[in-house]
Amino acid sequence: MRLQIIQPQEVEVFYILPAIRSRMAAALKEQGMKQKDIAGLLCVQESTISQYLSSKRAAEVKFNSAIDREVEAAVKRIKTKEDLIRETQLILDRVKKEKILCQIHKEVADVKENCDVCFCTPLLEKGSNRAKQHRQQPMRIGYKPIARLNPVAESDAGSIQKR
Numbered sequence: 001m002r003l004q005i006i007q008p009q010e011v012e013v014f015y016i017l018p019a020i021r022s023r024m025a026a027a028l029k030e031q032g033m034k035q036k037d038i039a040g041l042l043c044v045q046e047s048t049i050s051q052y053l054s055s056k057r058a059a060e061v062k063f064n065s066a067i068d069r070e071v072e073a074a075v076k077r078i079k080t081k082e083d084l085i086r087e088t089q090l091i092l093d094r095v096k097k098e099k100i101l102c103q104i105h106k107e108v109a110d111v112k113e114n115c116d117v118c119f120c121t122p123l124l125e126k127g128s129n130r131a132k133q134h135r136q137q138p139m140r141i142g143y144k145p146i147a148r149l150n151p152v153a154e155s156d157a158g159s160i161q162k163r
Helices: 008-030 035-042 046-053 065-077 081-097 100-108 129-136
Strands: none
Touching: 008 035, 008 046, 008 065, 008 081, 008 100, 035 046, 065 081, 081 100
């Protein structure tokens, strides 16, 4: 069933990121890493890694060989959670540039074949009427920083601590 419309970011979250993690898990397993360690490195549950490796999850998305090679190279550079974020973002950028995101978006949602919304000129490009209007209006930002919570010990991960 094709969804009526979903945003490209939703395609990334629901389809592409799990597929990247799945490929990473397989590459790490091939390097001899245990499922428990893979889960810790990729910040997911062990059961998720098991489902990735048995093709029960994230198996519907197929990347081209260039992306697969990039994932295999990336896992060799991942030692920390920051490395994971950096490498995942680099792969996501390539998935966007090669328009794999567009292909998947068209498969799962009601998107026109010639859609190029993600690649159009930014609406607030310098000199445009829209940019001038935007600069003339006062900034209304509804963002309020969230107070940082006290770190929770691994053993307390299932409970919520009150301040």
